[in-house]
Amino acid sequence: MSTEPEPAEDAEATEVAEPRTPGAAAEGTAPEAAVAEGATAPEPATGEGDAEEAKKLSEAEAELAAQRLERERIERRKAEKQGPIPAGTKLSGKAADLLAAVRAVESGEKPVAAVFSEPEPAPRRTAPQPRQQPVSAGPVVAPAAPAPENIESVTRVLTEGGAPDALAPQVAAALGEGADEQLRADPWQLLRVAGVRPEQADGFARALLGAECAPDDERRGRAVTVWLLEQAALAGHTALEMPALTAALAQRAVPDPDAAVQDTIAEGDALVFQDALDEPGAPAQRERDPKAEAEGDDEVEERPVRVLVGLERYALAEESLADGLARLVNSVPKEDGSAADWEQAAAAAGGSAAELIRAVAGHGLVLHTGGEASLAEPALLLGAARGLGLRAWAAAHGPVGRDRFAAQVARAEVPESDEPAVATVAGLLSGAEGPGRDADGALDLDLLVVLDAPQLDVETAALLTESLADGARLVLAGDPAVLWSVGPGRVFADLLAARICPQIASRRPDPGPLGELVSGIGIGELNQVEAPGKEVVIVPVRDAGEAVHRTVQLVADSVPRAIGVPAEETQVITPGHGGAVGTRALNVVLKERLNPGPGRFGGFDPGDRIAYSPAPGRTLPGRVVKADADGLHLSCAGEAVVVPQDRVEQSVRHGWALTAHQAVGSRWPAVVVVLPGDAVQVLSRPWVYTAFGRADRHLSVVHGVDQALARAVAEIPAKPRTTRLPALLAPQIPTAG
Template structure:
């Protein structure tokens, strides 16, 4: 990063009353001309993560004085983009016009309709018919519309086209056996569902597979069968934690992470045309894929290859925009295999019941599941620390690092910040001399939104903080530590998705509100392999959440685009 550009941006920020420390982020977003661009349009600051609208307004007033107002077209343009980006953080790839207008009014924009119209005219925002082109005959006034930023619109269009490319380019293999199936389609399989998946993948370029934790063995069996037949087959998990569990079934050379696969750090590498050099790819934890991640992945799979997307439909959706796995299931454009392999033991029984909307007491003779009722946040924190530091390790013979706390959010009296402060004081007290961290602290590193790397602090040096993560040592640059590293004895449900530990302590706060959903409970309760403790402070709200809708709805277009392509043949 150009030091002069950062210094120039810092001067402009300070002149407008904003913290100069934001300069690095501003230059990363706006480029080396950041200082000049901010002077011309101060509301560009709203494109930097973490900057609130009122802070952007204050910065604009600091630079422009009375020359700006709430209806300034530069402000309107920035607010339209900001509202749609904020919606993307909640998973939406588009919004109905009424929702977008209401959000803009909430920021005191005088004429939201005119602002959105200008954004559409400029190409900043795209307009779509909610049900696809088939509804045009009903008359424009009767057709629901959606508004979205071009980046998400293009991702959903490209992803849908990529799915159909795989379906249409697939021709099977020369030397197929009787019935048009390759010989490996009849390979021995550990379960009937695994056999069904192997057969489906042998005959289609795109397959979706759904099931719980035990069902992960089925795509592993598919990859093993394909590799035994000489195919270049790989299995990808979303997290390193998941990859390690997968490697135990398919071998180290066949198991990769999605990030490692796309970056070239693992897997087969690239062919001459830039596509992945493989014949079959099974992607586990597919619900964790945002629409942009899924698009990049599918565009990398070569023509004629087989892609299997596998995941648990009851689990939390991606941290990024979209609901790719759910939309693909809903569109019914390719073979689907539903696992009939149940998750074992009391934890598996409990999680399965939650998935069906029921919170049921289960028999746990060996204390596999323990519920700890608490009356208030202070007791919840106290009991959580007690469980992690003493009760669970002593009862189950697991080390503290093998016990993971999961809660609903970062803030509040029982959020990750409060729990981690209490856990650090008990488990690894210290002055936090390295930006709030000490050697031995458990942390999570989030290099990009939605990507969580658990690790342990090993030290620091002038260039940054040194961590030992599951995939190896990591040096976090000094300027990125505050924004990308948190203590990690306690994490959120989204951060824990795709990972498992020998024991999990799930904290259900009484003030969780809308964060407490069936999919959150399902995901959090399933993080423990041998033991689950539930620190229950929500009383009947937990039962109501499990019985309620699986998750907050997301407005997306992928299913409609897939249906349009199906109708076009």
């Protein structure tokens, strides 16, 4: 792991190198000729309604309420754990001091060192009453903006410190009431705002504090430590190893990195852990056996451990997830249907679908892996479970995946019901979709099938597992070769590696030349495939300007004419948001060609394709319907969304071109993947697999990376992520082998 973690792609930190000015297209093979020849190679939120409708929680508010409820459960469970923390009881040196400080803070005792100070307990918020009835999906409304007076007061402080006024709404939202006073007391709190870097916060602090500003200021050390941990979370880590964190602090000119970490832990801004390692030759920190030492055994075998530091929200979520998974694995599933009934259903399904049904019959947690074609097997499982009388539901990552799986379920002839059997994960947790919750706050179901499981971050996965009642069954299904979640963690990959429950691998290959191409990429081979129906077309380009020109030509002219897929059903996928061939640049030229207009509302016009992000890691493709005083009205997968004007810039983008992370969970009839020459450093096997795998009928590759594409597929796997889930699961669940 690098000392300074790289943010996830969707966090907009993956910027392709700055542009060379796009010019006229160079001479070369026109995309329409390549397609023709078949060249192949490797709701309005404020609309009128009655008073009762006006009182309903929005999806965003309900989701936040569900998260608050879950946090309360985590805190209660944590409080129930009596006695000292066993982890780290045998450490020595700085690691032991850090662990002792954490215990002192958590227990309320006086810290052992003067550098530590006791934090004030965080205020607890009242958990909302769980929903007991299904809630229909209504209009989605963005969260309310901070109060104008709060923004004004923050603006004055920002101006005084030389920071842009445009940051005021974000600062007010991040720091809450009294944000201006917090900034004056600790200018480095500006780092709480996404996109602000330490050197920018340092300049702001110098302007406000004058001579009092110094690199060794404890406030700066704490803020930079938290900022580094937040950057690590953007890159997918749930914690950082201590040496990596202290090295990164030193690079950020923190004079005493160890003291900065200690101070951050003492203030309750981060937590420290030690996890045992089984690998030989592990780091130097080792755990001794006191019993053996007491007996005078000089040949005591030392057990290697690693010391980790992480933010509390992700640490508690990962612990909650481990507890919930252990509860599912170790509990006996509810008896619904006899063994003979389950076996009859399995025999009727046949193949690997039968294996899946048999595994679910006797286990509370099952993993299912496979590509797009394998979705037929969870659909058959859902039909069999409903036929046996189970309250069975499926949840997909986004609305496009939900609708596609609903079509699979219809083909599997799931018994008719008054309610649909498929929801989105966010809609299920918020209560906007799905069966609702019972009197105890658990989801009112017996079986939950979660699709697109690699997209589950630790917080979402913890909410799901904690929402399942005892005796319920959980199936996590997905393609392990796609990009991991935008949020921290690698839940699906960690569970596959842990082998704590049955794992059913689908034997249904994705069909056709596209299926053959993508399957080869999954095992590290970029094969040339026969594409008699022009399913795969390569369009070579020499520079960024030509890449932009060819992409627009493909979407607007060549693919509609030669393949028969209209422009509105063709999706462009490119490695990053910035650069000459990033999503921003491509969306500008695609809008000009496909839906020109003045862009009177934040650059948007009715008919524009958009990508709406109501929360980090969630992207809803849709279209602009209209704009008025209430905000920008969108239609996302048939649902009405109203985004207030002050949130449009943060949460809505044009959507003709997306990143691969934004495209995960969706598929289109035709996809144009753009690989400019300056995107070489971004390419990896999971990225290529994900991007190429979004196409149903046709894939065009605008190719400008030469041999780097084949090297990425063969040699560059997913970037490693530091997580604690395997270590947390190990003592609770025996390995399945």
